[in-house]
Amino acid sequence: MKILLTNDDGYAAPGLLVLKRALEKVSEVTVMAPDQNWSAGGHVKTMHKPLRISKVQLADGSDAYTSSGAPSDCVALVLLGAIDFKPDLIVSGINSGPNLGHDVTYSGTVTAAMEGTLSGIPSLAVSVEASEAYASAADFAARLAPIVLRQSLPPNILLNINVPRGPIKGIQITRLGQRVYHDELVTRLDPRGQPYYWIGGEAPTGLPDDGTDVGALHHGYISITPLQMDMTALNFIDTLKTWSLTN
Numbered sequence: 007m008k009i010l011l012t013n014d015d016g017y018a019a020p021g022l023l024v025l026k027r028a029l030e031k032v033s034e035v036t037v038m039a040p041d042q043n044w045s046a047g048g049h050v051k052t053m054h055k056p057l058r059i060s061k062v063q064l065a066d067g068s069d070a071y072t073s074s075g076a077p078s079d080c081v082a083l084v085l086l087g088a089i090d091f092k093p094d095l096i097v098s099g100i101n102s103g104p105n106l107g108h109d110v111t112y113s114g115t116v117t118a119a120m121e122g123t124l125s126g127i128p129s130l131a132v133s134v135e136a137s138e139a140y141a142s143a144a145d146f147a148a149r150l151a152p153i154v155l156r157q158s159l160p161p162n163i164l165l166n167i168n169v170p171r172g173p174i175k176g177i178q179i180t181r182l183g184q185r186v187y188h189d190e191l192v193t194r195l196d197p198r199g200q201p202y203y204w205i206g207g208e209a210p211t212g213l214p215d216d217g218t219d220v221g222a223l224h225h226g227y228i229s230i231t232p233l234q235m236d237m238t239a240l241n242f243i244d245t246l247k248t249w250s251l252t253n
Contacts, residue, residue, distance in 0.1 A: 007033040007155060010084055010093035010122075014044040014077045014101065014114025021100030021140050023064055025132065028144035029097060032152055036091045037070035038080045040114075045101075049117035050076035059088055077118035085125045095151055096122035099132030100143050104168045106212055106219045107185035110233060116166055123164040123235060128154050131164065135223055136171035143169040146228060162235040168223055175226040182231060183218030186211045 009029050013022045017039035029035045041060065044050075057075045064070050071089060073080045077098065084091055101115040110116045115131050122129035130150065134143045146169065154165070190207035212220035222229035 007152065008092065008094050009033045009035045009151065010081065010091065010096045010127075011035050011037045012039050012077050012080045012096070012098050012118045014040065014047060014098070014118065016040055016043045017062060017064065017070055017072045019043075019102065020065075020137070021102055021134070021143075023066060024140040025097065025100045025144045025147060026064070026068070027066070028148040029151065032148050033095075036084075036089070036093070037064070038084050038089070039070065039072055040077055040080060041072040041074055044076050044114040045103075046112045047076050047114040047117075048112055049120055050078050050114075051082070052076065052079050057083065059083065077114040078121040081118050081121040081125075085122070085127065093122075093127060095155055096127050096129040097132065097147060097151065098122075098130065099147070099167075100140055101131070101133035102137060103133065103209075104135050104219075104223060105131065105133040105166060106168060106223065106229075107183045109185055109210070110166060110182065116164075116233070119164045119166070120233075120235065123162060126161065128159045129164045130154065130167060132167045132169070134169045134171070139169045139171050142172060142174060143167070164233050164235075166219070166229075166231045166233050168219055168229040168231075170223045170226050170228070173226060174228060176228070178217075178222040178227040178229055180219045180222050180229045180231045181217060182233075183215055183220030184213040185220070186213065 098118040119129035119131040188208040192204040214221040214224035219229040
């Protein structure tokens, strides 16, 4: 088994190294991760500027690759042949902070896994509620990886995994829950008197409904949510057909 490991916090993030060490117990692992933090970078395909790849050493002295692109670019570069490595599985993480509900549309961690899924490679995204869950999340991912390859995932499906800070009560298979965002616009002036903006605010919360990823984490369970790339609102198609859309 060959695993491509990436993340969105940058190659030096502690969660990536913890996950690498766990995955190496079950697989050959190659790291291709961003050279800077891409949190909330979303699903990016860099097409209007060149991408560069560098060799670096992680904190344990092991070799890794970095890219100047986004997490999804890192996956694409490998799958397109930029380095001599053909992965059987793509694992993205461990993200510092959970990726729940609508977070998946923002998350560089999840969208790196999406990039792998689009290319037909089984892919996992791994996130934690807090840094004290890194070891638990890494061990769980290492147990799950061979199961995913043995059972196989359907086309256009990836697994989004979120691990609570603990104690862990078990595992739940979930659907996406409802995130509640508390964004605020912070306006400041530069030295020339021109305004600039930060999007700030408190960390998002969520509605801990039963059966959702938000609810699972809230109650101390690992959440596994299967995500599909087909975002069609099938239950709205018939209603949309009743609209008068022609003159």
